[in-house]
Amino acid sequence: MAIHEHSRPKLAAKARLRFDRREQRFMLLFPERGLLLNDTAIEVLQWCTGHCTIEMIVDILAAKHPALPYESISNDVVTFISRLQLRGLIKG
Amino acid sequence: MLSADTWRRILREAEVLGVVQVNLTGGEPLLREDLETIVSEAHDLDLYTNLITAGLPLTYERLARLRDSGLASVQLSMQSAEEESCNWMAGATVYNRKRAAADWITDLGLPLTINVVLHRYNLHEILDIIHLAETLRAQRLELANVQYLGWALTNRAALLPDPCDLDQARALAEEAKARLAGTMDIVFVTPDYYTGVPRACMDGWGRRYIVVSPDGLVLPCHAAHTIPGLAMVSAIEYSLTQIWEQSELFNLFRGDGWMPDPCRTCSQRAVDYGGCRCQAFHLTGVAAATDPACQFSPNHALIEEAQIQARHPHESALLQPRLLKGVP
Numbered sequence: 001m002a003i004h005e006h007s008r009p010k011l012a013a014k015a016r017l018r019f020d021r022r023e024q025r026f027m028l029l030f031p032e033r034g035l036l037l038n039d040t041a042i043e044v045l046q047w048c049t050g051h052c053t054i055e056m057i058v059d060i061l062a063a064k065h066p067a068l069p070y071e072s073i074s075n076d077v078v079t080f081i082s083r084l085q086l087r088g089l090i091k092g
Numbered sequence: 093m094l095s096a097d098t099w100r101r102i103l104r105e106a107e108v109l110g111v112v113q114v115n116l117t118g119g120e121p122l123l124r125e126d127l128e129t130i131v132s133e134a135h136d137l138d139l140y141t142n143l144i145t146a147g148l149p150l151t152y153e154r155l156a157r158l159r160d161s162g163l164a165s166v167q168l169s170m171q172s173a174e175e176e177s178c179n180w181m182a183g184a185t186v187y188n189r190k191r192a193a194a195d196w197i198t199d200l201g202l203p204l205t206i207n208v209v210l211h212r213y214n215l216h217e218i219l220d221i222i223h224l225a226e227t228l229r230a231q232r233l234e235l236a237n238v239q240y241l242g243w244a245l246t247n248r249a250a251l252l253p254d255p256c257d258l259d260q261a262r263a264l265a266e267e268a269k270a271r272l273a274g275t276m277d278i279v280f281v282t283p284d285y286y287t288g289v290p291r292a293c294m295d296g297w298g299r300r301y302i303v304v305s306p307d308g309l310v311l312p313c314h315a316a317h318t319i320p321g322l323a324m325v326s327a328i329e330y331s332l333t334q335i336w337e338q339s340e341l342f343n344l345f346r347g348d349g350w351m352p353d354p355c356r357t358c359s360q361r362a363v364d365y366g367g368c369r370c371q372a373f374h375l376t377g378v379a380a381a382t383d384p385a386c387q388f389s390p391n392h393a394l395i396e397e398a399q400i401q402a403r404h405p406h407e408s409a410l411l412q413p414r415l416l417k418g419v420p
Contacts, residue, residue: 014203029140
């Protein structure tokens with residue numbers, strides 16, 4: 001099911017967010033694998049609770065980054081979440 | 093057997109070292125009644141815990157307790173999609189209990205990985221195995237062609253598949269992987285006997301993984317203790333950080349200073365890390381030798397002989413019964 005503005009993305013049960021003290025960065029951990037997350041990734045993932053829509057998440061980010069065009073934020077968020085969805089790390 | 097308090101201390105040391113994921117394995121970890129305490133400690137340290145089990149001593153209630161203690165994931169072994177084959181390969185009546193375990197795991201909301209060790213006797217079943225994993229709602233399916241060490245090396249003549257059968261199985265796995273992207277991860281591991289390149293065993297000696305055995309030995313891999321003459325070191329005596337950074341054992345095959353020719357100047361050495369030391373030892377008698385699986389190994393003929401045998405298997409090749417170590 002493709003991601004669109006009304007999707008409510010939720011982090012999959014198998015994926016866990018961890019703040020790593022050593023790296024001083026957030027990681028996304030899942031069986032046998034892990035991803036180091038940059039600041040933008042964390043900004044998006046913290047809202048992937050199944051309650052917020054993509055539209056809401058983009059609005060939140062746009063408010064935090066007023067210098068960036070809304071469209072580019074929207075594209076980045078959809079691309080990012082779609083990639084994680086393809087890996088089974090995000091549902092919905 | 094180490095006490096739960098000792099394991100908790102080891103987990104704390106692991107977290108300090110920088111470990112982020114813990115695989116609880118054995119033998120059979122469920123045989124420890126205090127497993128929940130250990131899982132709980134790992135959870136408190138924010139470590140991602142994965143239980144690797146044959147599923148036999150499992151009950152729904154036990155699994156619920158483990159989940160509530162913070163267990164993140166379960167990996168269940170499966171020998172075959174077919175009851176009779178599965179029981180024959182495991183040497184015990186396991187099939188129904190494994191299927192029940194799989195259902196409990198997913199009913200409790202735990203992500204399920206199914207691990208199938210592939211060889212000549214079950215390779216042809218690959219579609220049925222994939223279908224079973226889908227039915228059991230697995231998130232991940234590991235189709236792991238057996239590594240020829242220990243029991244599998246002794247029985248290699250019976251186990252090593254024909255290369256054409258392998259190619260076909262891999263193609264089917266790749267199709268299913270594409271079809272199931274986002275629903276179930278499928279990993280197909282080809283035996284290094286046919287790739288001509290050594291596998292990046294453990295992703296490099298002492299690079300990403302640390303193993304602590306049930307009696308506290310700290311190892312770079314599960315089979316390192318089978319190489320004679322290596323200086324063993326225990327978590328009872330030293331911290332994991334000390335062992336990881338300073339021990340002779342962990343530094344023995346790190347980097348490329350130890351590598352013989354042709355590995356030392358090979359363009360692939362930062363990709364395959366020189367392959368498997370245990371395999372090098374068990375096939376050539378020299379732990380530091382080029383892994384014979386590599387086409388450039390002076391001992392590659394050992395692998396080629398095995399390949400030829402696999403094309404013409406003896407019908408009567410004796411499969412010595414596997415000694416059950418609690419992990420069918």
